[in-house]
Amino acid sequence: MSQKKKLWKKPKIIEMEIGICSYCNKTLLNTNSFVVFLSTDKNGDREKAHYSCMEKDDYKKLVEKEKLKRTGTA
Numbered sequence: 001m002s003q004k005k006k007l008w009k010k011p012k013i014i015e016m017e018i019g020i021c022s023y024c025n026k027t028l029l030n031t032n033s034f035v036v037f038l039s040t041d042k043n044g045d046r047e048k049a050h051y052s053c054m055e056k057d058d059y060k061k062l063v064e065k066e067k068l069k070r071t072g073t074a
C-alpha cells in the first residue's frame with residue numbers, strides 16, 4: 001500500500017475583531033482561541049471570552065470553592 005502524501009495548505013485567516021472578552025474586556029480576534037457563552041450582553045450579542053481567560057476564571061472559582069470547603073462557611 002502506498003501512502004499518498006498530501007500537502008495541506010493552511011487556509012489564510014483574515015484577522016477580524018469578533019467582540020470583547022467578558023473577562024478582561026480586551027478585543028477578541030477570530031485568530032484567538034475563544035469561547036462563546038449562551039448568555040447575551042446588553043446589545044443582544046452572545047458573550048464571548050478568551051479561552052485562556054475562562055480557564056483562569058474556572059481555576060479561580062475552583063480555588064475559592066476549596067477555600068470555602070476548608071473554612072466550612074459554604
Ligand SMILES: [Zn+2]
Nearest residue numbers: 021024050053
Ligand atoms: Zn480575555
